[in-house]
Amino acid sequence: MIVPESFPAAWRYCTVKEAGETLVGQQRSPETTSGTTADQRQYLRVANVRDDALDLLDLATMSFSAEAREKYRLAEGDILLCEGQSRELVGRAAMYRSEPEELYFQNTLIRFRSHHSILPEFALIVFRAYQHSGVFSEIAKATTNIAHLGLRRFQELPFPLPPRITQEAIIDCARDVQTSLDSSLVAIENIIATAAELPGAARDLLILEGATVGQEESPSPGSGITWEKAADIVAEDAPIVYGILQPGPDVDDGSGVPYIRGQDLQDGYIVQDQLRRTSASIAQKYQRSSLKQGDVLLGIIRSLRVATVPPELSGANITQGTARLRPGTDVDSDYLAHWLSSSAAQEWLRSRLRGIDMPGLNLRDVRETPVPVRDLGSQRQISEALNEVTAALQGLIRDAQSAASRLRQMERELTVSFAFGEVAKWITQETSGPETEVLSSLILDRIKDAASQVRRNPAATPRRPNKNRSKRITLKPATTPEEVLALLQQSHDPLDPEHLFRQLSLAEGAVDSFYSALRELKQSGRLKEGRPNNTDVEISAAD
Missing domain, CATH: 3.90.220.20 (DNA methylase specificity domains)
Structure with missing residues (x-):
């Protein structure tokens, strides 16, 4: 667990909740997936949030009302964190940099919008450090095979407050180092990709010798094939x-x-x-x-x-x-x-x-x-040559993979050091010097004042309509195949198990009955299972 004592001594700190606005995105539901075309908007989900990068190639859409658009629209500098992920990846964070111009986010993500005294780039470094050092995985709770960061647990984490000049210096140094690491990793990945393709090409060259696959009924001229x-x-x-x-x-x-x-x-x-x-x-x-x-x-x-x-x-x-x-x-x-x-x-x-x-x-x-x-002697001669070539290339790939693994470990360690470790301490000494405590305290005072203003002026805090506030949701201790099937039939799109579990309003102890219901539906042919990629699963009612 991260403790304020691990921050540089001259820094002050607050909680994440005080350091900025935190919000969970809009939930997918039959209403949001079947809304009018005019209300359809692109949004981010867990699959789009990588470590320090947003993957914008595959954006899904759902309906956002005018009120929801105002609430869930991203602004430049917003940080998105994966609320639900595997335990080692939970809390993975990236920043929205206003591309595309209009974009929203789903409830599998938490948005952090920093206080004006905290630079968004510095907040991103802190959250990446929390993810890389295991802070997020330590506080996360698992309901099924997915760990959940939890908005309240996230809000209560301590957040370091270096002076603004120190934040800027940390950002500059961290970005220079990150750029060098990224360039090295890209070069290594290109080497691995090329080396992985070469054995197949070498086999084609030595075995085929220009012949066309399967088209010669008689020996190819000059090849003996x-x-x-x-x-x-x-x-x-x-x-x-x-x-x-x-x-x-x-x-x-x-x-x-x-x-x-x-x-x-x-x-x-x-x-x-x-x-x-x-x-x-x-x-x-x-x-x-x-x-x-x-x-x-x-x-x-x-x-x-x-x-x-x-x-x-x-x-x-x-x-x-x-x-x-x-x-x-x-x-x-x-x-x-x-x-x-x-x-x-x-x-x-x-x-x-x-x-x-x-x-x-x-x-x-x-x-x-x-x-x-071809004749056995030629076959064995070709095989010996290819054995040497493939062994050398596999050795090259292993060495490159090992180098990439060391670089990624270095990236994790340096991110922590930049956020609040030894590098942060050195940068603090080089920038603010003896004024550090005063400057850091000023930031803390501004943040505390902003928080007290919100408490004194409740109208400034967005609230749900009264009709929703008056409802109390009771989580159910178990479910049945019929309940699961009914919800799947109401949904126009396939659901992943985690979202289905949430929409059923089930308590954590209902996991066994939930998966038992899924097995029964699958065995009876009432449930369809799809796999859009190697890791995700989508479930829908059978036709």
């Missing part, structure tokens, strides 16, 4: 298959048989320390998909990753999300794995993926995959 279907180059006694449909619970008593899922395939190898194990009896039923050293595995659900089975995994098995190709005597295992990982083969396979939520390949497509076959 003959195009064969994958089904025709595997061992006769081991056709292309996928594996276990239902592996059952993990067997960890030493008797289990390891099995490989699509997510266990990474960059040409199998991540063995995360493998699960099925019972010997289930593995025996799927003996047809048992593995041997040199088998080539291809992910066929979502990811099209490729790996070769090492000797220690002989006897293991696979799941239905992975296809096994056991090369015949005319094809080298490494050569086949390199081909399936090539840009040309991956493009061919991706063009045949089916489905939206869980795009996948049929085994028929895998069996039809064209394979460029």
